[in-house]
Amino acid sequence: MEKKLVLESIFAPSEDVVAREIQGEFLIIPITSGIAESDEEIFTLNETARVVWNNLDGKRTLRALIDKLSVEFDSPAAEIENEVCGFTEELLKRKMLIEVKRG
Amino acid sequence: MSQSAYVSRQVISKAGFREGTKPLLSRLDIELTERCNNNCLHCYINLPQDDLEAKNKELSTDEIKNILKEAVSLGCLTVRFTGGEPLLRADFEELYLFARRLGLKVLLFTNATLITGHLAELFFRIPPLEKIEVSVYGMKKTSYEAVTRAPGSFEAAFRGINLLLEKHIPFVVKGALLPSNKVEIGEFENWAVTSIGMDNPPSYAMFFDLRCRRETKKNELIKSLRVSSEEGLKVLIREQDKYLKGMREFCSKFARPGGDLLFTCGAGCDGGCVDAYGNFQACMMLRHPRTVYDLKNGSLRDGLTNFFPVMREMRTDSREYLIRCACCFLKGLCEQCPAKSWMEYGTIDTPVKYLCEIAHSQARFLGLLNDGEKAWEIRDWKERIGKFMGKKAYS
Numbered sequence: 001m002e003k004k005l006v007l008e009s010i011f012a013p014s015e016d017v018v019a020r021e022i023q024g025e026f027l028i029i030p031i032t033s034g035i036a037e038s039d040e041e042i043f044t045l046n047e048t049a050r051v052v053w054n055n056l057d058g059k060r061t062l063r064a065l066i067d068k069l070s071v072e073f074d075s076p077a078a079e080i081e082n083e084v085c086g087f088t089e090e091l092l093k094r095k096m097l098i099e100v101k102r103g
Numbered sequence: 104m105s106q107s108a109y110v111s112r113q114v115i116s117k118a119g120f121r122e123g124t125k126p127l128l129s130r131l132d133i134e135l136t137e138r139c140n141n142n143c144l145h146c147y148i149n150l151p152q153d154d155l156e157a158k159n160k161e162l163s164t165d166e167i168k169n170i171l172k173e174a175v176s177l178g179c180l181t182v183r184f185t186g187g188e189p190l191l192r193a194d195f196e197e198l199y200l201f202a203r204r205l206g207l208k209v210l211l212f213t214n215a216t217l218i219t220g221h222l223a224e225l226f227f228r229i230p231p232l233e234k235i236e237v238s239v240y241g242m243k244k245t246s247y248e249a250v251t252r253a254p255g256s257f258e259a260a261f262r263g264i265n266l267l268l269e270k271h272i273p274f275v276v277k278g279a280l281l282p283s284n285k286v287e288i289g290e291f292e293n294w295a296v297t298s299i300g301m302d303n304p305p306s307y308a309m310f311f312d313l314r315c316r317r318e319t320k321k322n323e324l325i326k327s328l329r330v331s332s333e334e335g336l337k338v339l340i341r342e343q344d345k346y347l348k349g350m351r352e353f354c355s356k357f358a359r360p361g362g363d364l365l366f367t368c369g370a371g372c373d374g375g376c377v378d379a380y381g382n383f384q385a386c387m388m389l390r391h392p393r394t395v396y397d398l399k400n401g402s403l404r405d406g407l408t409n410f411f412p413v414m415r416e417m418r419t420d421s422r423e424y425l426i427r428c429a430c431c432f433l434k435g436l437c438e439q440c441p442a443k444s445w446m447e448y449g450t451i452d453t454p455v456k457y458l459c460e461i462a463h464s465q466a467r468f469l470g471l472l473n474d475g476e477k478a479w480e481i482r483d484w485k486e487r488i489g490k491f492m493g494k495k496a497y498s
Contacts, residue, residue, distance in 0.1 A: 018205070020180075022126050023178060024124075032230075044110070044111045
């Protein structure tokens with residue numbers, strides 16, 4: 001059974017990927033093996049994912065991020081939570097994000 | 104893992120981005136060195152590996168890193184490391200890691216002789232994201248080393264290739280058709296498909312380019328190794344259906360006279376090549392002084408936005424060119440261009456007779472020309488192309 005995300009957790013982009021924006025396209029480029037399914041693959045993020053990615057700074061908890069985006073986008077927190085958690089879970093599976101342990 | 108609402112998987116090909124979304128620079132070639140540990144008969148660039156004068160002139164590690172950083176800032180996604188033999192550079196691993204950590208895909212051209220277990224492991228851990236391209240010069244020690252003129256190079260190359268295979272590093276092999284290995288073409292292709300797992304038969308170099316730094320003596324040797332246009336045609340049409348399909352597609356897009364404009368290709372539009380000494384070129388072959396930009400006193404951006412666009416507007420007043428190439432509907436099929444003209448004659452606008460023969464030979468086979476006809480004298484070329492494509496006329 002998959003572990004449910006704890007909203008007090010903090011996440012950051014993994015150093016095993018590099019994010020680049022080229023001509024309006026947001027790309028996640030694997031640096032190490034095991035992230036892509038084939039050795040020539042790179043990834044693109046959609047608009048929602050891009051916003052979440054840019055806010056996963058290794059300092060803010062998921063809860064704080066949800067509150068921030070809820071205000072910024074004037075959307076209900078439950079809706080934002082759904083998007084943020086969906087995205088975070090997927091990128092954790094893809095090893096593009098890491099959980100930051102509190103010091 | 105399947106596609107999701109948030110993340111899409113993509114393979115952006117060597118050619119770069121989709122049409123219409125190209126950045127200022129989508130792809131950059133860097134010749135890390137002109138030196139090579141092989142001494143191939145037909146090579147257009149190689150210098151001896153211990154050529155200290157050449158080595159001392161090469162770009163430093165920091166200079167290459169700065170070029171890579173600028174390339175990334177301009178949107179570049181793929182860098183090709185080539186040479187010479189790029190693995191001869193002591194800082195190859197450092198440059199490779201630097202490029203990959205900037206988020207660049209790395210396309211490596213190599214003869215594989217210097218691939219070690221350590222390098223294969225590196226390519227496994229940090230994949231280049233582009234298939235490595237390995238040149239193979241023969242299937243036997245005698246044929247291989249008759250080309251490379253480097254004792255031990257056959258064993259070294261296959262050791263390197265086996266290391267890549269053991270680590271499942273994606274790569275393709277390419278051949279060069281030379282007197283010593285011509286009879287091995289079937290064996291080579293069979294090996295490439297069964298052992299290497301290539302999807303398509305390997306490509307061959309056979310219409311060899313002359314020395315890019317224009318060396319008369321070596322050029323005579325290279326000319327003697329070139330296949331004739333008729334011999335080359337036989338190789339090209341071995342898979343006839345595929346060849347014809349490709350030619351129909353090609354002719355539909357590119358068969359037309361080019362006029363007096365010299366640059367009819369995409370050279371310098373959204374890519375370029377940096378030579379081992381810091382000269383920025385629109386294409387890897389074109390080293391005519393009028394077409395080369397000094398990166399040590401400039402930038403990739405300036406080269407791409409100011410220098411190359413002006414260069415691409417160059418027109419010719421060469422009478423021979425205006426009579427022949429400017430009016431020739433095979434201009435697209437023929438590889439005539441400023442780079443080829445530079446390597447053959449030291450100019451940018453002299454018709455290259457060898458290329459002209461190859462194009463005419465193909466055109467005769469395709470039914471576009473009759474025996475004795477000169478393509479630049481043909482006025483009903485649109486009808487001929489249309490007929491070849493199965494249409495009444497070609498517009």
